Amino acid sequence: MGGRDTDVVLLDENGIRSDGRKVNETRKVTIKAGVLKNASGSAYIEFGGNKILAGVFGPRDVHPKHMSNPDTGILRVRYHMEPFSVDERKKPAPSRREIEISKVIKEALEPAVMLEKFPRTAVDVYLEVLQADGGTRCAALDAASVALADAGIPMRDLVCSCAAGKAADALILDVNNEEDQAGQADMPIGYMPNLGKITLLQLDGVLTADEYKKCIELGLEGCKQVYEIQKNALREKYFSSGDNN
């Protein structure tokens, strides 16, 4: 078995993981669209033990003005974890990890949003992690897409996200906290199914060339499952109690 020493059995002889899942199973995901009064668009996601709130404002004025783009609107993303979201209390100020994740999520969303119609404005995406349980950046990206659609920001597609990885020498879908700490690889993936474009991809750990390809394929399966949940969250808010479907 690879990774750090642990008492936890990551994968038993029946192919069952530490939290009872099979290798190609994601944790439970629920998403609700339009949960905040003030934000233009919002979404709340529970992805396993992750609880994340997404709020979107805009398109709106950019301050300071020199940051605005005369040809197109810009996208700004802030991923932030609450002090009580993790095991050891985290200080409120943004850490380098949060800043990097903010950038990575922004670059995952940029291919999807169409801001050319809104020059000199910004669309602000705020992602607040209320409880973290492994794979927060994927869950945050899932919520961000729904919140952007809820706000009416034109998008080529929703971006869905899920992580795949390797633990106990097996490729697994949706790496949880324990597997992230003690496993062999963690690969978060962001995907636009309509265009077949992968817009978020990172890797922590070691994979062979063959494992790498299979890991992405496994991750995309998870992404597509979340895609349906994202769509249903929006359908529920906008299309339900309608007789035209």
Next chain:
Amino acid sequence: MKKFESKKRYVLPGDFITTAPLRLQNNVVLEGKRVIATSIGLSDVSADSVRVIPLTGVYLPKIDDLVIGTIQYIFGNSWFADINSCYQGMLLGQDVFGRGSYPTTSEMKERLDTGDIIFAKIANSDRQREPLISIADQSLGKIDSGELVKISPTKIPRLIGKHGSMIQTIEASTNATITVGQNGLIVVSCDETNGLLKALTAIRMVDEQAHLVNLTDKVKKMLESNGV
């Protein structure tokens, strides 16, 4: 070749609408040969064009639109108003004081101050700078009384109705005067409290149910009933 779908369909961003070679209107994009929705809304395919009628989204100023705005501040010789858009509306001092005039800030404040509400027209909107608004018309200007309500700008066409039918129905039934801005802002005045309440309820109903088929009947029914 995919046959035309004349029936409106609910769509989400990324949903496929059709592959027919059609003129692309609002809220759609061409990916290769496929026409894709870019907004949450109703797809609308006609003989020669395709669009999505959005159910959410910010107001984008269009020339000649009538809008309601709130004065935010005065800068140079212009007022700047919040018009519930991603851009502020710019109202030139000259629009109010006459061409070639240079009103002082205190003269301007006296006419229109921060917090004042105006009914204005979009005079120019070229995306390169703030849209110009004007209150030079008789029917435009400062709104002194009434209740300011905000709904999604995407629901305004439904609130107005075909040739103004919905808004006229509400006004006639409640004796309220309703000033509607294309930007989602509405001012309702009514002498009777009951009329005011009914008008506000009708507006709320349109905001929540604009995409449903029997909305007109439901609103009529509510207006005719005794309570709300």
Next chain:
Amino acid sequence: MVNLSIIDKLKRSKILDLLQEGKRIDDRALDEHRPLVIDTGVIPHANGSARVRLGDTEIVSGIKVQPDRPFPDMGDKGIFICTAEILPLAHPSAETGPPQPDVIELARVVDRGIRESGMIDLSQFVLEKDKSVIGLFADCVVTDHDGNLFDACSYAAVAAIITSKIPKWEMKDDIPVLMENQESDAPITTIPISVTMGRIGEFIIVDPNIDEWGCLDARITITTNSDGNIVALQKGGSDGFTLEQLVKCSELSITIGKKIREIVKQATEGGQ
């Protein structure tokens, strides 16, 4: 900084007109607070948590309990720290970046209200005098801003503290070691309840919503404990109060505080 100052004139004049008739824009009485909903245990991984909805204002508070070093001159007491933050998604004018004076004031007022009441018996949080104590952090985040963050944050922190579970640590070789599965309830001595009131002209209104907040001449937050005594207060805003008005506010804070204390007790039943 949350800039609430540009309230449209129609709304302001409506608020003032209604007050003359003893009414408010959301149909409440002058001394009525908005519907208050408290859910506890919403962040199961934290030691305690609560989500409060006061009207449309929403706050989430999480409690983290961990070993810490005591303050230099208080070696026989544990540590209690309460913070508050307005998240940028709570309101279009909420900014990111280091906290502005209004947010700092919010955090400090909420902290003082709970600290000065002696709500948590910090003497029970000592692991080794002068060396190692238990620290309890109550972090409140505003997720939706519809006015009166002072009370909403305070109720969230209080409910979270009441229902929090304190782990047990034992000193082994000068290091605190966690004893698994030996949690206990937080040592609560009293339940502090804050009540915020605003003055518009000669009228005192309880629990101003965001529209009323923009019209206030002055405001005051008064915190009372379970005995009905006043333990903390803060006046804010650019104008003042007469002595009569202050006395009235204190009376309101006691009677309304009592009602809200019952709501908090009900919501935290089983936790304490």
